[in-house]
Amino acid sequence: MKDNYYFDNAATTWPKPEPVYQFMDSFFRSHGVNPGRSGSELAVEAEQMIFSTRRMLGEFFGFSGDPNRVVFSLNATDSLNIALRGLLQQGDHLVISELEHNAVLRTANHLERDFGIGVSRVKPDQQGFIDPAQIESTLTSATKAIVLNHASNVVGTVQNIRAVAEIANRHGVTFIVDTAQTAGVLPIDMSWGIDVLTFTGHKGLYGPMGIGGLIVGENINLKPMRFGGTGVDSASPFQPDGYPHALEAGTLSMPGVAGLNAAQKWFAELGTNTEAADSSHQTLCRAALEHIHHTEMAHVERIWTHLSTLKKVTTLGSLADGEHIAVVSFTVDGIAAQQVAEMLDADYHICARAGLQCAPGVHENFNTTGIGGAVRVSPGYFTEQTDVDHLLASLTELLG
Ligand SMILES: Cc1ncc(COP(=O)(O)O)c(C=O)c1O
Numbered sequence: 566m567k568d569n570y571y572f573d574n575a576a577t578t579w580p581k582p583e584p585v586y587q588f589m590d591s592f593f594r595s596h597g598v599n600p601g602r603s604g605s606e607l608a609v610e611a612e613q614m615i616f617s618t619r620r621m622l623g624e625f626f627g628f629s630g631d632p633n634r635v636v637f638s639l640n641a642t643d644s645l646n647i648a649l650r651g652l653l654q655q656g657d658h659l660v661i662s663e664l665e666h667n668a669v670l671r672t673a674n675h676l677e678r679d680f681g682i683g684v685s686r687v688k689p690d691q692q693g694f695i696d697p698a699q700i701e702s703t704l705t706s707a708t709k710a711i712v713l714n715h716a717s718n719v720v721g722t723v724q725n726i727r728a729v730a731e732i733a734n735r736h737g738v739t740f741i742v743d744t745a746q747t748a749g750v751l752p753i754d755m756s757w758g759i760d761v762l763t764f765t766g767h768k769g770l771y772g773p774m775g776i777g778g779l780i781v782g783e784n785i786n787l788k789p790m791r792f793g794g795t796g797v798d799s800a801s802p803f804q805p806d807g808y809p810h811a812l813e814a815g816t817l818s819m820p821g822v823a824g825l826n827a828a829q830k831w832f833a834e835l836g837t838n839t840e841a842a843d844s845s846h847q848t849l850c851r852a853a854l855e856h857i858h859h860t861e862m863a864h865v866e867r868i869w870t871h872l873s874t875l876k877k878v879t880t881l882g883s884l885a886d887g888e889h890i891a892v893v894s895f896t897v898d899g900i901a902a903q904q905v906a907e908m909l910d911a912d913y914h915i916c917a918r919a920g921l922q923c924a925p926g927v928h929e930n931f932n933t934t935g936i937g938g939a940v941r942v943s944p945g946y947f948t949e950q951t952d953v954d955h956l957l958a959s960l961t962e963l964l965g
Contacts (some may be wrong), residue, residue: 570915570952574945575718575746575892575922577767577774581828585771588827593820600819601796615822619809621829623780624847626744626762627754630783636809637778637817641745641765642668644779647812648741648761649673649712651787655681658707660738662687662695662724663926664717669743670926673712683707689930692886693720697728701736710739715747719927719941720882721865721892723751730758739785749832750858750890752851760785766821769857771828776821779812787812857946861891864944864953868893871957875964881931881939894922894939897964901937905963909940913959917942 571579592614600611619635628635638644645668653659653676661673663686676682685703689695700711711733716723726742733740741761744753749769755762760782766772781787789804793814798805805811829846835856836849869884877898882889897905906919921928921938928934944953 566914566955567952568914570913570955572942572944572948572952572956573916573918574948575768575941575943576918578749578769578771578945578947580947581771581773581824582831584831585773585824585827589773589820589824592823596819599796599816602816611819614826615817615819618822618826618829621846622764622778622825624845625829625832625850626748626764626780627752627756627847628762628780628782629756631808633808634781634783635778636781636812637776637822638812639775639818640767640777641666641743641763642672642777644763644765644777645669645712645741645743646672647790648763648779648781648787649676649710650790651812652710652739652741652761652785653680653682656683656707657709658683658685658705660685660687660700660703660708660711662689662700662713663930664689664693664695664720664722664724664924665712665714665926666718666743666745667923667925668745669712669714670924686926689722689927693717693722693882693927693930694887695724695729697725697732700729701732704732704736704738708736708738710741712741712743714743714745715751715753716890716892717924717927718746718892719894719922719924719939720931721746721889721894722882723747723888723890726753726759727757733760734758746890746892749828750854750861752854755780755782761787766825770825771831772824773821776818776825781808781812789814791815858890860946861944861948862889864948864950865889865891865893867953868942868944868956871960875960877964878960881927881933891945892941892943894941896933896936896939900964902933902940903937905940908963909959912963913955915942915956915959 619632677684748764762780766776767774795810832853833849836852839852881894902919909915
């Protein structure tokens with residue numbers, strides 16, 4: 566048995582590609598300066614590395630606007646707060662789904678309770694999909710924004726973002742997409758009609774924790790919710806209007822950006838296995854995503870098939886319906902989710918996640934709140950067949 570079989574990639578991907586570790590270490594050693602805060606050669610080079618990361622991420626997400634509108638933050642939660650609080654004012658109406666992560670649910674709850682913003686919460690169907698027509702039916706003349714995750718972190722269902730974008734655009738409503746679970750796994754394109762795209766660095770984008778971001782469409786203006794130094798316009802008493810400085814107050818996580826930079830190049834390199842090396846960054850990365858998603862889903866199909874043979878086990882949703890990412894959640898008759906995860910960890914060195922996975926609305930819809938949620942296993946690109954063999958054999962021994 567190995568020391569660790571990691572099946573919690575939906576929480577954070579691990580390990581990262583080797584070049585990510587290497588570049589973070591080498592760049593932090595060679596360029597340990599404060600980017601944008603001095604005119605020194607090193608500071609300019611650090612600034613260039615950051616700008617090239619904005620450019621690569623913009624292309625990665627199909628954004629054809631100014632790369633400076635790729636704004637860095639701490640994580641997806643931070644990005645969603647920046648977007649929602651920067652956009653909404655008292656009297657506005659917001660539409661979310663009940664499948665959202667607490668990054669959206671709690672933010673919406675606070676906006677509703679503390680800031681006088683109306684919130685509608687759209688229910689998923691029994692498999693965990695949102696019907697875009699249901700979203701349209703909740704729109705009012707006060708609706709300012711719709712926020713939806715691209716995929717659920719509990720049931721792995723992928724939502725029809727293009728259809729919702731079309732509705733939002735037609736009604737003049739700002740459409741914000743939370744790509745925490747799909748960035749680096751599935752193509753997602755601002756050109757589909759997305760106004761604000763939020764991402765986190767430490768999941769499928771293969772960066773470290775502590776870095777995330779948002780892409781703010783050219784027609785969208787977000788009011789800053791944080792104020793402070795930017796290294797530019799220091800005499801101005803207020804936050805500068807221009808991007809990224811309007812939304813980036815204080816020193817950036819330069820090692821975090823370096824991690825994303827190396828990860829972007831790693832995606833492109835992976836894509837050269839199927840595309841010509843001189844193809845665009847986006848084309849190379851899209852080829853890499855196809856390969857990554859295919860690899861992960863092969864693991865998930867094995868896990869799902871195996872779980873369906875275990876009598877005491879019930880999976881949430883069904884792989885047969887609609888598009889999914891590599892997340893499988895299940896419950897076990899008579900054993901609490903937490904206990905299953907503890908046994909998997911203690912007896913088989915398997916790292917899974919039990920509970921409500923920060924998405925209580927999903928569990929309400931699947932009637933799993935009262936039994937302490939579900940066990941979630943999420944293989945990643947670096948999961949090996951032998952890891953899955955071990956997981957399946959352990960599940961049989963434990964629950965068969
Ligand atoms: C769908 C979704 N949104 C938002 C988040 C929050 O991400 P972070 O913790 O990086 O802010 C997560 C994390 O699990 C998630 O799965």
